[in-house]
Amino acid sequence: MAALWMAGWLSLMLVMVVAGREATREMNVFELMEIRCVIGFLLLLPLVYRNGFASVATKRLPQHIARNLVHYGAQLGWFFALTLIPIAQVVALEFTMPVWTAILAATFLGERITGWKMTAIVLGIVGVIIIVRPATGEVNPGQLIALAAAVGFGASMALVKSLTRTESALAVIFWMIVVQAAAGFLPTLYVWTWPSAYVWFWVTVIGIVGTFSHYCLASAMRYADATIVVPMDFLRVPLTATVGWLLYAERLDAYTVIGAALILTGNLLNLKPSAPVPARAGT
Numbered sequence: 001m002a003a004l005w006m007a008g009w010l011s012l013m014l015v016m017v018v019a020g021r022e023a024t025r026e027m028n029v030f031e032l033m034e035i036r037c038v039i040g041f042l043l044l045l046p047l048v049y050r051n052g053f054a055s056v057a058t059k060r061l062p063q064h065i066a067r068n069l070v071h072y073g074a075q076l077g078w079f080f081a082l083t084l085i086p087i088a089q090v091v092a093l094e095f096t097m098p099v100w101t102a103i104l105a106a107t108f109l110g111e112r113i114t115g116w117k118m119t120a121i122v123l124g125i126v127g128v129i130i131i132v133r134p135a136t137g138e139v140n141p142g143q144l145i146a147l148a149a150a151v152g153f154g155a156s157m158a159l160v161k162s163l164t165r166t167e168s169a170l171a172v173i174f175w176m177i178v179v180q181a182a183a184g185f186l187p188t189l190y191v192w193t194w195p196s197a198y199v200w201f202w203v204t205v206i207g208i209v210g211t212f213s214h215y216c217l218a219s220a221m222r223y224a225d226a227t228i229v230v231p232m233d234f235l236r237v238p239l240t241a242t243v244g245w246l247l248y249a250e251r252l253d254a255y256t257v258i259g260a261a262l263i264l265t266g267n268l269l270n271l272k273p274s275a276p277v278p279a280r281a282g283t
Helices: 002-023 029-051 061-082 087-094 097-108 115-132 141-163 169-191 197-221 226-248 254-270
Strands: none
Touching: 002 061, 002 087, 002 197, 002 226, 029 061, 029 169, 029 197, 061 087, 061 141, 061 169, 087 141, 087 226, 097 141, 115 226, 115 254, 141 197, 169 197, 197 226, 226 254
């Protein structure tokens, strides 16, 4: 079930990359994020109404606020990086995120990192490095922004796993939209310009896929540990590289193929079941 929900997440995030690239050609990132929240809220209202408002009630509002402020900052950086560097590079740098997620999940959530899981993470990161191949000389600011966003996504992912222990996927998404809409309201007023019809189309796509992609992610985390769910997301690197090649003529070379092979190998190793813990005598 975790794998099926992650397949939904991967598909929607590929659409998000293309929509984000197209929308940020004309629109400020703050404005984009705010309209996305409004559209997401309208899409979510029927689900909330059907399940009752008690389904989104929470006793963990501070945790929701903390998670979503971190995620909001990371998402702003992710969209901004799309305007500065190739999309495959944005997503590849984003995949330093599992390192932070695994460390935080083990430190604060008590999740166990087995040898197979650690190997999967190491192989995935090595594959990402091979794909990105950081150039010598001055570092591109877009790369630093994408890397900072990855750290934020890692912290956000660990907080989501903590929240899903007591909160439904619907509640997680509802509070994500509410908190992020409140956080971006004043900056959006400051930079507001009316979007063109072309941009409205792509912003609407972002609002739809952004809402339901996170529903898929929150649902996947209800079925598996963060250290299992997150490495599955490595598939987004070769898939995004392919999209960049097909739509934007961004070069897909042998390094990308080798890096993708390492990432896939890591994911296969990560699916290996852990050895059962032997029962203690007398229990």
